[in-house]
Amino acid sequence: MALRAPALLPLLLLLLPLRAAGCPAACRCYSATVECGALRLRVVPLGIPPGTQTLFLQDNNIARLEPGALAPLAALRRLYLHNNSLRALEAGAFRAQPRLLELALTSNRLRGLRSGAFVGLAQLRVLYLAGNQLARLLDFTFLHLPRLQELHLQENSIELLEDQALAGLSSLALLDLSRNQLGTISREALQPLASLQVLRLTENPWRCDCALHWLGAWIKEGGQRLLTSRDRKIMCAEPPRLALQSLLDVSHSSLICIPPSVHVQPLELTANLGEDLRVACQASGYPQPLVTWRKVPQPREGRPRAQAQLEGGLLGLGGHSASDTGSGMLFLSNITLAHAGKYECEASNAGGAARVPFRLLVNASRQQPQQPAQPPPPAARPAGSEPRPEAGSMAFRALGVATQTAIAAAIALLALTALLLVAMICRRRRRRKKARGPPGEGALFVNDYLDGPCTFAQLEELRDERGHEMFVINRSKPLFAEGPAEAPADCGPEQGAGPGLRVPPPVAYEIHC
Numbered sequence: 001m002a003l004r005a006p007a008l009l010p011l012l013l014l015l016l017p018l019r020a021a022g023c024p025a026a027c028r029c030y031s032a033t034v035e036c037g038a039l040r041l042r043v044v045p046l047g048i049p050p051g052t053q054t055l056f057l058q059d060n061n062i063a064r065l066e067p068g069a070l071a072p073l074a075a076l077r078r079l080y081l082h083n084n085s086l087r088a089l090e091a092g093a094f095r096a097q098p099r100l101l102e103l104a105l106t107s108n109r110l111r112g113l114r115s116g117a118f119v120g121l122a123q124l125r126v127l128y129l130a131g132n133q134l135a136r137l138l139d140f141t142f143l144h145l146p147r148l149q150e151l152h153l154q155e156n157s158i159e160l161l162e163d164q165a166l167a168g169l170s171s172l173a174l175l176d177l178s179r180n181q182l183g184t185i186s187r188e189a190l191q192p193l194a195s196l197q198v199l200r201l202t203e204n205p206w207r208c209d210c211a212l213h214w215l216g217a218w219i220k221e222g223g224q225r226l227l228t229s230r231d232r233k234i235m236c237a238e239p240p241r242l243a244l245q246s247l248l249d250v251s252h253s254s255l256i257c258i259p260p261s262v263h264v265q266p267l268e269l270t271a272n273l274g275e276d277l278r279v280a281c282q283a284s285g286y287p288q289p290l291v292t293w294r295k296v297p298q299p300r301e302g303r304p305r306a307q308a309q310l311e312g313g314l315l316g317l318g319g320h321s322a323s324d325t326g327s328g329m330l331f332l333s334n335i336t337l338a339h340a341g342k343y344e345c346e347a348s349n350a351g352g353a354a355r356v357p358f359r360l361l362v363n364a365s366r367q368q369p370q371q372p373a374q375p376p377p378p379a380a381r382p383a384g385s386e387p388r389p390e391a392g393s394m395a396f397r398a399l400g401v402a403t404q405t406a407i408a409a410a411i412a413l414l415a416l417t418a419l420l421l422v423a424m425i426c427r428r429r430r431r432r433k434k435a436r437g438p439p440g441e442g443a444l445f446v447n448d449y450l451d452g453p454c455t456f457a458q459l460e461e462l463r464d465e466r467g468h469e470m471f472v473i474n475r476s477k478p479l480f481a482e483g484p485a486e487a488p489a490d491c492g493p494e495q496g497a498g499p500g501l502r503v504p505p506p507v508a509y510e511i512h513c
Helices: 005-015 210-221 392-399 401-435
Strands: 029-032 033-035 054-056 077-078 102-104 126-128 150-152 175-178 197-198 236-238 258-264 270-272 277-286 290-295 328-332 341-349 352-363 459-464 467-475
Touching: 258 341, 258 352, 270 277, 277 290, 277 341, 277 352, 290 392, 328 341
Parallel strands: 033 054, 054 077, 077 102, 102 126, 126 150, 150 175, 175 197, 270 352
Antiparallel strands: 029 033, 258 277, 277 328, 290 341, 341 352, 459 467
């Protein structure tokens, strides 16, 4: 056996995968195939050989295809990215793969598809998008896949398939829309599928109303060839009277719609500059109407200048869930003069459409309506007096321009009067000080009230050159019975403390000067 071991070595080497010189770490490379599955990768690994035709990247954690990550792989024919964490596809993500035939994106986290996501895949034959979180397929999503033959969209949350979503799929043979949230589908949505051979629509909450007239008639007339016996069981989920019945068993007279009616209150509203505005539009009908707002352009306007922002996701609130009340909300923030004008709320369903106009007027003034003044508590101010708003306070700013001007003028007048009074008092005091005589020749009493001379006889009435009355001390009558010959100028109580001073009871005399 030991002698035969060297002979088995070449055979064992042939059974092992041939690792290319440029194979990424931890990946396995076989000729034109690279297998990098279940390696917990977060990005497409570097170093994949340019000649790779089949690339397995399944069961990893790739959340985004970096720009240029697949650019070197121009020879790629099959790309398997299922069971990853992709949330979106950038426009042109596969532009460098013109030879790609099969693309598997099953079981990722895709919520939407951009119209340019599949640009460059002119040769693609099979596209797997099952098991994602797609909710809406918008117009021209698959426009760049003219040779696509199989489109797998099952097990998503698709509730809306727009009329041109499948445009460009003239070669499509199989379309799987089963296990989604479709309530209706239009004839126009399936018209581009000229080569369709297999159609799967089961396990959707179909709403059996007038919008599905065509589907029942189409299946009975010739569409049965596209449906297996299982796929023909298109079961109604609503209205309640038709729940759990097959669409093929429901008569056309039972597939009815109730046209919408719209209510907006009020129909006209005036808003101030800078405010936020919400206006509700309530609609009823069956199926639940789709509610949208738009601004009606004025005759001189080429297009609306203000755009209405709507709550509810897109341009309105549709009746796609049981909790929806059928109301759309017009929301305008930071109102300007450009928001003024006529708006229109439209509600539409398969039974028709209804519109209600709404007019918005914008007050050019930013003044807020005055609030009634609240009287203060009785102890806060005397009865009958009104509080005066201070300049700069919120109450003062809330007054009108005329009222503010009057208050400001009154305050200025009071201030001027006070200044004049102060000036007069100062001038009067300066004059009185100036009129005092030198010591020993009699002093002029300039105080309006003083503690007085000792006796009235000591005062002598004089008149100055202007005729003003003045009283001076009569120096001829001594103030002291004994003591110095010269008496002080004043003989008020403060000077009566000396010895020998004869001080009668102080008497106050008014002196006019």
